[in-house]
Amino acid sequence: xxxxxxxxxxFGKQSAVNGVSLEIASGEIFGLVGPDGAGKxxxxxxxxxLLSPTSGNLSVLGAANPEAIKHHLGxxxxxxxxxxxxxVMENIRFIGSLxxxxxxxxxxLAANVLNFTNLLPFKDRYADNLSGGMKQKLALAAGxxxxxxxxxxxxxxxGVDPVSRxxxxxxxxxxxxxxxxxxxxxxxxxxAELCTRVAFMxxxxxxxxGSPQELRRSYKYQVFELSTPDRNLKARLxxxxxxxxxxxxxxxxxxxxxxxxAITTVKAALAAANISITDLNEISPNLxxxxxxxxxxxx
Amino acid sequence: MYAVEITNLTRRxxxxxxxxxxxxxxxxxxxxGFLGPNGSGKxxxxxxxxxLLAPTSGDATILGLDIAKxxxxxxxxxxxxxxxxxxxxxxxxxxxxxxxxxxxxxxxPEGKRRIAQMLALAGLENRQNExxxxxxxxxxxxxxxxxxxxxxxxxxxxxxxxxGVDPKSRRMFWDIIYTLSQAGTxxxxxxHFMDEAEHCDEIGFIYNGGLIASGPPSALKSSxxxxxxxxxTPEPMELLAAITSRQLPYLDIYPFxxxxxxxxxxxxxxxxxxxxxNLISPSLxxxxxxxxxxxRKEVLA
Amino acid sequence: xxxxxxxxxKEFIQMRRDRLTFVMMIGxxxxxxxxFGFAINTDVKHLPTIVFDQSLxxxxxxxxASLTASQYFDITDASTSxxxxxxxxxxxxxxxxxxxxxxxxxxxxHGQSAAIQVIVDASDSMAASSAISAAQMVGQLKSQExxxxxxxxxxxxxxxxxxxxxxxxxxxPDFVSxxxxxxxxxxxxxxxxMVMITxxxxxxxxxxxxxxxxxxxxxxxxxxxxxxIIPYVFVGYAQATVALLVGILVFDLPIRxxxxxxxxxxxxxxxxxxALGVLISTLSKTQMQAMQMSFFIFLPSILLSGFMxxxxxxxxxxxxxxxxxxxTFYLQILRGIILKGVGLSVLWTQILALxxxxxxxxxxxxxxxxxKLA
Numbered sequence: 001x002x003x004x005x006x007x008x009x010x011f012g013k014q015s016a017v018n019g020v021s022l023e024i025a026s027g028e029i030f031g032l033v034g035p036d037g038a039g040k041x042x043x044x045x046x047x048x049x050l051l052s053p054t055s056g057n058l059s060v061l062g063a064a065n066p067e068a069i070k071h072h073l074g075x076x077x078x079x080x081x082x083x084x085x086x087x088v089m090e091n092i093r094f095i096g097s098l099x100x101x102x103x104x105x106x107x108x109l110a111a112n113v114l115n116f117t118n119l120l121p122f123k124d125r126y127a128d129n130l131s132g133g134m135k136q137k138l139a140l141a142a143g144x145x146x147x148x149x150x151x152x153x154x155x156x157x158x159g160v161d162p163v164s165r166x167x168x169x170x171x172x173x174x175x176x177x178x179x180x181x182x183x184x185x186x187x188x189x190x191x192a193e194l195c196t197r198v199a200f201m202x203x204x205x206x207x208x209x210g211s212p213q214e215l216r217r218s219y220k221y222q223v224f225e226l227s228t229p230d231r232n233l234k235a236r237l238x239x240x241x242x243x244x245x246x247x248x249x250x251x252x253x254x255x256x257x258x259x260x261x262a263i264t265t266v267k268a269a270l271a272a273a274n275i276s277i278t279d280l281n282e283i284s285p286n287l288x289x290x291x292x293x294x295x296x297x298x299x
Numbered sequence: 300m301y302a303v304e305i306t307n308l309t310r311r312x313x314x315x316x317x318x319x320x321x322x323x324x325x326x327x328x329x330x331x332g333f334l335g336p337n338g339s340g341k342x343x344x345x346x347x348x349x350x351l352l353a354p355t356s357g358d359a360t361i362l363g364l365d366i367a368k369x370x371x372x373x374x375x376x377x378x379x380x381x382x383x384x385x386x387x388x389x390x391x392x393x394x395x396x397x398x399x400x401x402x403x404x405x406x407x408p409e410g411k412r413r414i415a416q417m418l419a420l421a422g423l424e425n426r427q428n429e430x431x432x433x434x435x436x437x438x439x440x441x442x443x444x445x446x447x448x449x450x451x452x453x454x455x456x457x458x459x460x461x462x463g464v465d466p467k468s469r470r471m472f473w474d475i476i477y478t479l480s481q482a483g484t485x486x487x488x489x490x491h492f493m494d495e496a497e498h499c500d501e502i503g504f505i506y507n508g509g510l511i512a513s514g515p516p517s518a519l520k521s522s523x524x525x526x527x528x529x530x531x532t533p534e535p536m537e538l539l540a541a542i543t544s545r546q547l548p549y550l551d552i553y554p555f556x557x558x559x560x561x562x563x564x565x566x567x568x569x570x571x572x573x574x575x576x577n578l579i580s581p582s583l584x585x586x587x588x589x590x591x592x593x594x595r596k597e598v599l600a
Numbered sequence: 601x602x603x604x605x606x607x608x609x610k611e612f613i614q615m616r617r618d619r620l621t622f623v624m625m626i627g628x629x630x631x632x633x634x635x636f637g638f639a640i641n642t643d644v645k646h647l648p649t650i651v652f653d654q655s656l657x658x659x660x661x662x663x664x665a666s667l668t669a670s671q672y673f674d675i676t677d678a679s680t681s682x683x684x685x686x687x688x689x690x691x692x693x694x695x696x697x698x699x700x701x702x703x704x705x706x707x708x709x710h711g712q713s714a715a716i717q718v719i720v721d722a723s724d725s726m727a728a729s730s731a732i733s734a735a736q737m738v739g740q741l742k743s744q745e746x747x748x749x750x751x752x753x754x755x756x757x758x759x760x761x762x763x764x765x766x767x768x769x770x771x772x773p774d775f776v777s778x779x780x781x782x783x784x785x786x787x788x789x790x791x792x793x794m795v796m797i798t799x800x801x802x803x804x805x806x807x808x809x810x811x812x813x814x815x816x817x818x819x820x821x822x823x824x825x826x827x828x829i830i831p832y833v834f835v836g837y838a839q840a841t842v843a844l845l846v847g848i849l850v851f852d853l854p855i856r857x858x859x860x861x862x863x864x865x866x867x868x869x870x871x872x873x874x875a876l877g878v879l880i881s882t883l884s885k886t887q888m889q890a891m892q893m894s895f896f897i898f899l900p901s902i903l904l905s906g907f908m909x910x911x912x913x914x915x916x917x918x919x920x921x922x923x924x925x926x927x928t929f930y931l932q933i934l935r936g937i938i939l940k941g942v943g944l945s946v947l948w949t950q951i952l953a954l955x956x957x958x959x960x961x962x963x964x965x966x967x968x969x970x971x972k973l974a
Contacts, residue, residue, distance in 0.1 A: 035465035037436050048816050050973045067971070070818045081813035085617050086610065097606030098817040129315070131507065132337040142813075159337030159491050161506065162584055163591040166553045173536040189466065190556035194536060202465065203435065212557060213533050231477060246470055249497040249582050250516065286556055292467050 001026040001150065001181060002047060007056035009042050016042040018204035019056070024183065024197070026149075029176050031195030032185040033291070039204040040185040041078055044154045047183070048075045061150060071099065074148030074180075076139040078155045084128035088119055091127055092142055099146035106145070113141040117171065133164030140171060151175065153184040157191065169194055189288035200291050207294045212287060219285045221293060224254040224263055227278035228270070236273055240265045246292060251279075253289060302327040302454055302485040303348065308357035310343050317343040319508040320357065325487060325501070330480050332499030333489040334587070340508040341489040342381070345458050348487070349379045361454060378452035380443055382462040388432035392423050392442055395431055396449065403450035410449075417445035420475055437468025444475065448484075455479065457488040461495065473498055493584040502583070504590055511594050512586075519586045525550050526568055527585060528576035530559045538574075547571070553588060560585060603819055607827030615831060625797075625835055629789045629843045636785050637778050637851050644730040649696040650677040650688045655704035663700065663716065666742060672734035673698075685719065695721045696731050708746065771939045778851040783934035784907040786843040787927050790866075791873050791901050794836055798877025799890040801828045802969075807887060815971050822966050828881075829874045836870035837863075856941030865933050865947070868954040872926035875961040882969040901927045929953045 002024040009017040017039040024030050032040050045051040046058060049066025063069045082091045089110065096106040114120040117137040122130065127138060136156050143151060153172070157165040169191065176182050184195070192198045192212060199209035208215060221243060230236070233252055234245050241262050244255040256262040263280070270277055285293075303325040310318040318340040325331045335341050346352040348359060350370030359366045364373050386395050396417060400410035418424045421441035426434070434442060440460060448455060457476075461469045473495065480486055488499070496502050496516065503513040512519060532538045535554035542552060542561070547570055551562040561571065562585075581589075615622060649667070653660050667673045676694060679685050685697040697719035701707075707714040718735045722728040744761065751759050802824070805811040814824065840863075847853035855862070876897065884890040902908060904922035911919055911928070922928045929950040936942045936950075944951075 035436065035468075036462065038465075045973060049971070050812060050815055052972060070816060073816060075813070075816040077809065077812045079809045079812075081809045081811075083610070083614065083810060085614055090610075090613060094606055094610045095813070095817065097609075098603050098814070098819050100602045100818070102602070131339075161336035161339075161591050162493065162588045163595070164336070166588070169554065170536070170539075193557040194554060234474065246467075247473065247498065249494045288466055295465060295467060 001061060002030075002183065003057075003059045004043075004047075005057040007043075007046065007053045007058050009039075009046060009051060010054045015204055017046070017053075020201075020204075020206050022199060022206065022209065024181075026181045027176070027179070028196045029172060029182045029184065029194070031192050031198045032183070032201055033187070033189065033192040033195075033198055033287075034185075034201035035187055037203075038201040040201055041154055043201070044075075044152050044183070044185060048073060048152055071146065072149045074143035074146070074151040076136070076143050076151075076153040076156050078158070080127075080135045080139065082127050082135075082139060082142060085126065087124050087126055088114070088130070088138055088141075089123040091138065092123075092145060095142040096145035101146065109145055109147075113144045116144070116174075117141040118167070131161075131164075133160040133168070136160055136164070136168060137171075140168070144175075148180065150181045150183065153182070155185050155187065158187060165191075189286070189291060192287045198287070200294055202291075202295045202298065205298070207298050208290075215287060215290050216285055219290050219293065220258075221285075222256045222258050223283055223285045223289055224256070224266075224280055225283045226252045226254055226266075226280045228252070228275060229278070230270075230273075230275045236275070237266060237269060240269050242266065244292070244296070246289070248288070253283075255289070255293070300327045301325060303331075303359070303361055303487065305344075305348075305359040306357055308344065308347060308359050309355050310340075310347060310352065311355045316508050318347070318354075321503075321505070321510045323503050323510060323513055325485060327485050328480065328483050329485060329500040330476065330498065331485075331487045332496040332502040333487060333505065334491070334493070334496050334502060335489075335505035336491060339505045341505055342458050344505070345379075345381075345456050345487065345489060349377060349456055350374060375450070376452055376454060378448040378450070378455040379458075380447040380456070380460055381458040382460065386431045386439060386443055386446065389430065391428050391430055392418075392434070393427040395442060395446055399446040399449050405449065413449050413451065417449060420478065421445045422471075435468075437464045437471065440464055440468065440472060441475065444472070448479070452484070454485045455487070457486065459489055459491070461490060461492060469495070493582070493587060496583045504587060506591060506594055512590050516583055519583065520581050523562070523581050523586060523589055525562045525564055527579055527581045528561045528563060528568075528571055528574075529555070529579045530561065530571075530574045530576045531557060532559055533557065535559045542574075551589065551592065555584070562589070604823045604827055607819075607823065608830055611827060611831040615835075625793055626838060626842055628793065629786075629839045630846055632789050633782065633785055633843055633846045634850065637782050637847075644727045645671050646674045647672060647696050647727055647731055648676045648694040649673040649698060650679050650685055650694040651675055652679040652682065652685050652697065652699045654702040655700045657705040659705045659708055660700045663704075663738075663742060664698075666738050667698065667735070670734050670738055672730060689719060689721050692721075695724065695727050696735075698735075711750070778847075779853060779939060780935070782843075782847040782851050782853050783938050784931060786840065786847070787869070787905070787930050787934060788902060788907060789843060790836055790839060790870060790930075791927050792898060793839060794832060794870055794873035795877040795880070795894050795897055796891075797832055797835070798828055798874045799880035799884070799894045800877075800887055802878065802881035803884050803887050803890045806885070812973060815973070821969050821971060825878050825882075825962070825965055825969065828878060829871065832874050833867065833870050836874070837866070840866050840870075853938065855938055857937035857943060861943060862934070862937045865930075865937075865951065865954075868951065868958070869926055869930040869933075872930075872954050872958050872961070875958050875965065876926070879961050879965045879968070882965050897925075901925050904928070906931050923953075926954055926957050929957075 002022065004020050004022045007017060007020045008015060020043060032043060034040055042051065046053050047060055060066060061069045061072055086094065092110045092113065093106055096109060101109065114123055117140055119134065119137055119141055122134065127135065130138060140156065157168055160168065172182055172184065186192065195212065197209065197211050198215060200207045208218065237245060242254050243257055246253045254266060301324045306322050307320045308318060309316065309320050321344060333341050343352065347354050348361060348366060350366060350373055353367065361373050362376055366373060387398065390398065396414045400414060405413060418427055421444065423438065423442060431439065431442065444460065461472055464472065476486060476488065490496065499516065501513065501515050502519060503510050530538065535558060538559050539552060539554060548567045549561050549563050553560055563571065651664060653664065664675065668675060673696060677688060685699060688694045689697050699717040701715060704714045716739065720728045720731045748759055805814065848855065880890050880893045884893060900921065904918055905925050905927040906922065911922055932950050933947050936947055
């Protein structure tokens with residue numbers, strides 16, 4: 001449904017997207033995951049026809065020219081792109097009629113999408129007066145007015161409260177169940193777990209892609225989760241032969257090259273420093289572990 | 300001993316109340332995490348504390364200085380760095396540092412000494428002659444931090460310092476924050492990455508302009524009543540749909556990475572045995588999901 | 601059609617919400633007309649004048665009385681020294697200094713020519729030329745009178761002037777500046793607001809990010825451009841009506857030709873200006889750039905269109921340059937209909953020029969507008 005072949009986009013001397021190749025089947029929730037500046041937005045904009053690639057080929061829904069398939073695309077840009085001085089309903093109706101819907105159809109659809117996004121009570125509120133989470137829901141609602149078969153969302157949940165984030169993902173999941181293919185970008189690693197397929201992007205390149213399980217399975221190291229009241233762990237374990245130490249919330253993930261001795265060394269070092277270990281277990285890596293490892297391998 | 304004391308601080312923009320009667324205290328030398336979604340009033344609060352915005356009502360003191368009366372005196376004692384901190388892209392790392400040393404009117408030898416310290420702190424010793432434009436997000440952020448603390452401020456305000464930075468660089472940034480905190484700097488930091496909040500000594504959670512909870516992470520976590528179950532699953536959404544359709548009892552249920560989190564009353568624990576669920580202690584993200592939901596219920600009621 | 605209608609509805613809602621801008625669009629022409637209609641007066645009268653009368657005779661008093669009677673000179677000071685006159689002019693207290701020699705009466709009596717010196721502050725060229733021609737006129741009339749009197753004295757007969765040039769100023773016999781200025785100001789106001797509004801229109805959506813959403817919909821470029829033009833045709837008409845009403849009610853502007861024709865042709869000019877604005881909007885990346893480009897249009901519109909200076913007097917190149925501005929043709933239409941009462945048979949070249957202008961500018965706009973972000 002979407003094909004990218006060696007797609008590159010440069011702005012002046014800076015290359016934002018560098019030789020990206022991807023193949024995305026229909027019916028997926030495809031997650032483009034990576035930090036800001038990784039090239040996610042540029043990639044999505046090229047797929048929506050907002051930017052032309054500097055080199056390489058891409059096709060969306062079988063068309064190389066995005067103009068031909070705009071009726072089937074939905075797009076929620078990263079920055080709120082509806083009109084702050086129009087109400088929720090006015091925005092919805094405006095976008096609906098840009099797709100050439102008749103008034104009757106628009107009324108029926110508007111009720112539908114506002115209900116789906118829980119925005120019905122706010123339909124007469126100016127978009128400017130919505131909270132960040134509600135603005136994103138409005139953008140989603142507007143994008144649904146023409147029932148797109150393929151929906152692009154660029155970081156729809158950045159800076160949105162944790163509850164709205166989850167509500168948003170439930171909506172995406174629902175849409176996907178009803179047959180819409182979804183292409184979503186996010187900087188949150190935990191959201192990557194909710195996708196059917198994920199591509200990790202860093203500094204303009206795709207560093208790995210696959211289903212969340214596949215990505216976890218490809219992880220070459222062992223991860224131990226350590227709970228300890230100590231905060232100066234990094235300095236203390238500097239010479240214990242660990243591959244990496246990452247703080248995860250209040251816990252630490254210790255990464256080893258699958259050698260059994262490393263953990264013994266850690267235990268000994270902590271015991272010597274008289275630091276208590278609340279908990280130390282091997283765990284299966286989460287996607288953030290995977291990303292951190294892949295990103296440092298590339299560098 | 301409190302470095303920052305805020306009482307009923309309020310800021311309105313026209314009819315819109317961005318910050319609504321916030322009161323909080325920050326202990327000297329601690330890290331205070333100021334959390335909340337975009338547009339909830341985090342930046343407005345920090346801007347008022349830094350003297351960039353006048354409060355509509357309420358008081359705040361920083362190191363005993365009143366933000367309304369002594370804002371110029373306060374400026375010498377604080378460091379402020381936002382996500383949009385302005386580095387000059389066409390200057391090198393060292394030139395940026397020198398420029399800011401000049402702005403803080405550091406003496407020649409003092410400036411030299413501090414710049415060397417900052418380069419070491421940010422790990423930029425080997426890149427001091429590179430243009431700021433050529434640094435990637437994480438390095439830029441560290442350079443910006445270096446520039447904003449050249450004058451060795453006792454209090455540091457960080458507004459979304461890790462926005463737009465990859466996970467690895469975020470961790471490196473937090474290592475620097477610890478180092479500063481251990482050296483005695485009081486730090487107030489905003490973020491919308493919940494896991495970062497776990498590192499703070501105390502947390503305030505702001506939602507729609509109001510402070511809906513504050514305290515040390517452990518206290519906030521123990522405020523959740525019920526058992527929190529974690530069910531590992533490759534497809535959290537599928538499982539969520541399955542559980543809700545089976546009408547199993549729960550207080551709350553939501554996806555959490557590659558898991559499903561279910562909050563239940565103690566007596567219903569047995570109903571979940573078939574799911575191979577683990578009993579876990581809540582993370583801060585769990586706490587905030589909970590807080591936001593109960594706050595919404597309150598507003599609706 | 602549905603898409604275009606949607607755009608129009610959106611524009612009208614936004615216009616209604618933005619009260620301040622709307623009030624300014626209507627209030628702006630009234631204020632401008634009043635200010636400029638009264639202030640701009642190419643016929644400069646009542647210049648402050650200092651007189652150094654060394655003659656202090658009946659003849660000198662006669663001459664000074666004729667100067668005052670012409671209304672061009674207001675004697676504000678009498679001086680006692682040459683230095684005093686210089687000081688007054690230098691300090692700007694007076695614009696004109698008149699120095700009458702001590703031997704005025706004696707010279708006149710002996711049939712000799714009497715030299716009266718008129719010093720003019722020519723740093724203000726408009727005032728200077730007014731003063732010069734008025735002083736010359738008064739001097740000549742005075743001389744004629746004296747010569748005719750002398751001839752009569754010698755011959756005992758009465759004489760008439762050999763050639764009497766009779767001038768009949770058509771269309772504006774009283775030389776009312778406002779009649780000439782008001783239609784011009786109407787044109788200038790329409791140019792400024794129409795070009796400015798549309799030049800902001802598209803680039804503002806680009807800056808706000810809303811264009812990003814529009815581009816991914818099936819909206820066509822020409823629909824977007826028409827959607828930005830049509831709502832402002834109404835605003836343009838509102839402005840034109842207000843301006844004409846002020847012209848008629850305050851300045852007694854006569855409408856000699858067909859008001860219907862004037863209204864009809866005004867639409868051509870409004871569309872031409874809006875199209876120019878759209879072109880600017882498609883070419884600029886930021887509102888700042890759009891603003892600067894708009895100003896690049898305004899100045900030539902004021903200077904080269906014939907609004908201030910007669911186009912016949914311009915060097916050929918600038919005359920030709922003025923032909924690229926829609927205002928040039930609209931001014932001819934306005935003055936033609938309002939002051940001369942002419943109709944289509946005279947104005948068809950101007951109409952053709954505006955139509956061609958609209959067609960070219962819109963085509964370039966549609967071609968130049970890229971449905972891309974960068």
